[in-house]
Amino acid sequence: MAEDMKRETRHRPAMAEAETKDADAAGLGTIKSLSDGISLSLVLILASVATIFAVVFYSAERIDLFANNKSVEQIERLIELELDDVSSISLEYGWWNEMVEEVIYGRNMEWAESNAGGYLQKNYEMDWVLSLDANGELAHGKHGDETIASIPAAVMTPELKQLISEAIHTDFSAPKPASGIIDINGEPGLVGITSFTAYEPTNLEIDRSHGALILIRMLDREFLSRWSEDFQVGELTFISKNFRNNDIKIEQYNSLVISNVQGESIGHLIWNSESAGKRFLSLVLPWAIAVGGFILLFSAMFYYKLRSYSRIAQEHLTELNSSRKTLLSLAKYDFLTGLANRSLFVDHVSREISHCIRHKRKSAVIYIDLDGFKSVNDTLGHSTGDELLCLVAEQLAENVRKEDVVSRFGGDEFCILLTDISEDSDIYRVIEKIHHHFSSPFTIGDMRLVIGASLGIVIIPDDTTDCSNVFRFSDIAMYKAKSIGQNGHCFYTSDMEETSRNRTRVKSQLAGAIDRNELYLEYQPIYTLSDREITGIEALARWQNEELGQVSPAEFIPLAEESDMICHIGYWVFDRALNDLVKITQDTEVELTLSINISARQLRSDDFPSKMEEIRERHGIDLSRIRLEITESLLISEHANEHSVLCELSEKGYRLALDDFGTGYSALGYLQRYPLEVVKIDKSFVSDSLASNAFLIKTIVYMADMAGMTTVAEGIETPEQEEFLSSTGCMYGQGFHFSRPLVLEDTISLLKARQNSLLS
Template sequence: MIKAMKFHFEKLINRIAEADNQEKIKENETILMLSMLGLMLLLAAVISGIIGTYWQERLIMVVIVTGCLFCCGLFMMLLIRMKQDTRLKTHLMSMALLLGLLATFVAYYQRVTIIFWMIFLIMIIMSNMMIQRTLFYYMLIAGILFFPVSLLYYPIASIQIDDAFNLALVAVLSCIIVASIVTNRIYQQILIKKSAIYADTVSQKEDLNQLYDDVVAHQQQLKAQNELLFLYNTQIEANQERLEFLAYTDTLTGMPNRKMILEQIDLMIDLNKENPHHFALVFIDLDNFKKINDSMGHGAGDLLLQQVTARLRKTMDDKDLLGRLGGDELAILIRRQISDEKILGYTQELLNLLGNPFRLDDKAAIITASFGIAIWPVDASTSGDLLKAADTAMYKAKAMGKNCVQFYRKEMKTEVLYKMELENQLIEAFEKEMFFVEYQPIVDVADQKKAGFEALLRWEAPDRGLVSPAEFIPMAEEIGLIGELGEWVLRQACEKIREVREQYDIDIHIAVNVSAVQMKRPDFLAGVKAVIRETGTPPERLTFEITESVFIGNMAQAIEIIRDLKDFGVMISLDDFGTGYSSLSYLLQLPIDVLKIDRSFIAQIEKEEKNNRIIGSIIEMVHGLGIQVVAEGVEEIPQFDFLKDKHCDWIQGYLMSRPLGDVAMAEYLLQQRDKD
């Protein structure tokens, strides 16, 4: 209870100290005085009952005085809760206090004269704690009235010092101490607040001084800026020439940019209009530059471009102009009139020069480039057309295997247009779902009733008919569509496995081709697993056919992806074995389940003894590694007999079946089941 009272008084004192206007101060100090005086009157009621009984006063007198004091104290406590005007509360509080004092005066004045006036003194002191003077005036007037009355009715007062007197004296002294403590706390809080206000004032004054200093400093700075304005204007004029230079310069390499190259071509055309002299434009594109950016970062790519241009400049003729068209595309304007043979020899020398390794962040990088050459005015009459012709020749160089030089020929334009049209049709075919899948059986040599299938993507273009996968698959890889196509084929295969199971109660195994480009995509594994889970396909019913190109570049990463697929349940088959760089020792490192011997070996069976021995050795050695063998491209019975004799596990080819559509595949499966 004492803690609660202390918390209540502390709260009221803090409110008084923190109040920001007089009305709030008056309201809170009135509540504080009501709390203190109410407690004092309740305490006085208790003490009155004790000393009245002790002095054996009349019972009716003790009850009246004690009751009066208790009611006055209780009334003050109730006033705290009442929602009345602060001034009215103060008047009611003063009246209740006077009533309590009057009761004490009438009952005990003769016995405790000194204590009575001490109580009166306490009330006057406490009334001075308030901003409002109402209580003080009440106490002052009461004191003026009580004094003559006491002289009139009690001219001679005696002091009876006994236990009751001592109790009353202790109570009064306690009230004096409490009142002094409360008064001290109030003024302490007020002093703290005023100190904080003073500190804020000092801080604000310092801020104002700092602001004034800042204003003065800004004025001085403005003056200095005004003085420099003329100088800046002069510098702007000087920088105008610099800006014009930058408008024609590539910031990374410091070479002329596309705009300057085209303007220089236009200038050459204007100079040679009346007396035409041939000049050449060489379009250069760095092969596989994106791989440098992806594997080593764009910083390494920028450094490579700087080193390439620096190396070319050292070897080029001073009369020629080297520029950067953008990205990894460069151009050389050969302004000299030289023969096509010399141009070819000159550009071939530059091409060979780029074949030497570059150092990028302590790592060696080897790149190649494709060169396309166009001659003015033979191949084009304007700068834009000349650039397009050289660009077309460069793409032809890329199509021929990259790392070579090609002169522009008019038929190239037709080829480029054909390729562009085919690319557009390929994208449209994917968007409109114009692809379909055929399934070619892969038959068990020992038990020809058992067969799996290979899913083969087909595309029938509206004006072209069936387009060879050898033509559109590389194109899909080049334009970034192979990932979506590969995922679509996988989904078709998974749905086919489920469809056959549901309709014919037959469990089939399907092999799906996965390209190196598709497998190197960051989202490859997540996409594959998502499709298999969504279709509810058992992973062990799938085989992914990969080629050796998957392992070129980052073999460790490729092996890690394959192991992840195998852990998931998918089988792995190495396709086209014998056409790349694989060796039997190389196979020891590859976590594969099946090896497919390329059709070029199968076609030579029974024609070359050396070829037969190679195939036999491959089958025997691969079996020794625990890997199954599939022979693809089997079209003749002697080929089948030879492979069976060599214990080849599976065969695939037209001898057993052509690729089958959905209906033909269903018939094939039913025939195989009927044979059982």
């Protein structure tokens, strides 16, 4: 039989060749007719592709035109709204008896400054506040920080005089403001003018003008810059009609003619043109080219292969494809879970992207990272970890449809491809199923293991049509979800990538911040609530970088805590704060308590107490004046070194405080494990509704009091909050209601000022 098989195999090529020749002869006429048909089809396809490209370019041009017109309409509307705002404010303050009495007739400059000039500048962003009496003389004028004695000629233009005349000739029973735009030193000013008019009851004459209130808000560079930022309009700039600069061509920008009250052009407001059409082209054109090219290529290949293929070639190709599929099957699946591996999943996603674009459908990729898996692997062994991965794979496969794809992407990371999504609710259903399964323990033998899953979701094609970006974006979203908390999920948004880049840039700059002397300290005073005495200060790290500007501590401290940078920053803060405390004591003769925040990474260092002592002894500060603040999450940490270091610091004489108490971790049992002296009530309880948090705050104060600890309330911003906290028995407080964080010099000035007030 084996010999027969060999003989059959030996004769198969000849037989196939003969069959192929017969097939070629029989199909020659068919091939020719098909070739002619395909040639005509190619011509029609070329014409169709050209039509598509013409439509795409025309659509892009129309989109740009529409976007630019809408942008001009938006700016026109903004100017109208600003002009209406200036007019309504002038009416509100011009038709006011007390204003007329105090400013026009009383010439009460102090009253005018508090209620008109400085007040309107500060609260309503007015650049010029001018009060004219009935004779047209300036009763009170304010420009910038200066009180002016006369109106400059550049301001008192014929256009302004025209508006004044319109304002004072009004119906005194219902005065109306006059408004318009004037040119002041080459910049447009929005003017609102109301006649000073009296209404009953008053001793003033009712039916006459007592002068005019002139308010001017300048459309200067600072104001336009704020508009650009608030309304996402690119680089608004005013170009005066007298401005000459060959580098600026107005026709290259969106522009709006700014006219004065007499209808004369005083210049142009210009800004960057919208490029929505170009963005549309950048998204559509590559795929249109790809689809058109694919159609042409496929047609050409079909045409030539139809003429050259033979049956023997087909047989060999079939065998080759069969072998190739077998090899690919072995190479495309994860050996442990049986799921598609990374390579196969990438192929599925790549094909799905094309499918979504062709059929205008949506798909989603869910990137899953297991929370707590490393701990299982390290403590229970890799065999248990492998079993857990198989259970997770099984659960994930049960949560999706047959047409969806589940992949083990590597390690404890999994990916799911949800195809042909009709509604967003389809995605949420899968997410809810996953979270539901991970909320219950996994059973392995007699062990019940609880782990979480952080999910990052990308929508195709809404978020991207690039395969590599699908995985990069979903990874970014997953890490965002992990930063929020375990067993959470997060959909990718475009700002996340910028956040990721900013994070990398901030971390890079932070590494050299100390060497470049970019860090500095501010101090927030801590007051006694009973008599408002300053008893201490909290040192707060600040960072001003030449490239990044002022970086918030909420941004750079968490980044520093990811590495040993937080230890270097912590020692720097401690050293600088003690040095400043010595200066404060010498300059004010006031001995304050200094509060300094300590991170978990610092406490995990064995030599932390000795380094702290070395710094403290160098400055000669008494231990009782130093309060080290730790976060609530440290109380439930199982890290042995943290507990021993805290106890050692307490034994040395450092005062320990629990910061941000009440944010969800600790209980009285944890408080009793550590030598704490102070509990700081988190500002979220103080700044939110006191009515809803009153019982919780009273409970915290009571718990601390029973444990022999004092309480400090953070984030006090109003007198009502101060009064309530004092009534609960809370002893100390800090917040903007008392004082913002201050640099060293301002802290010393504050203490001296309080001393002087007590002496006087």
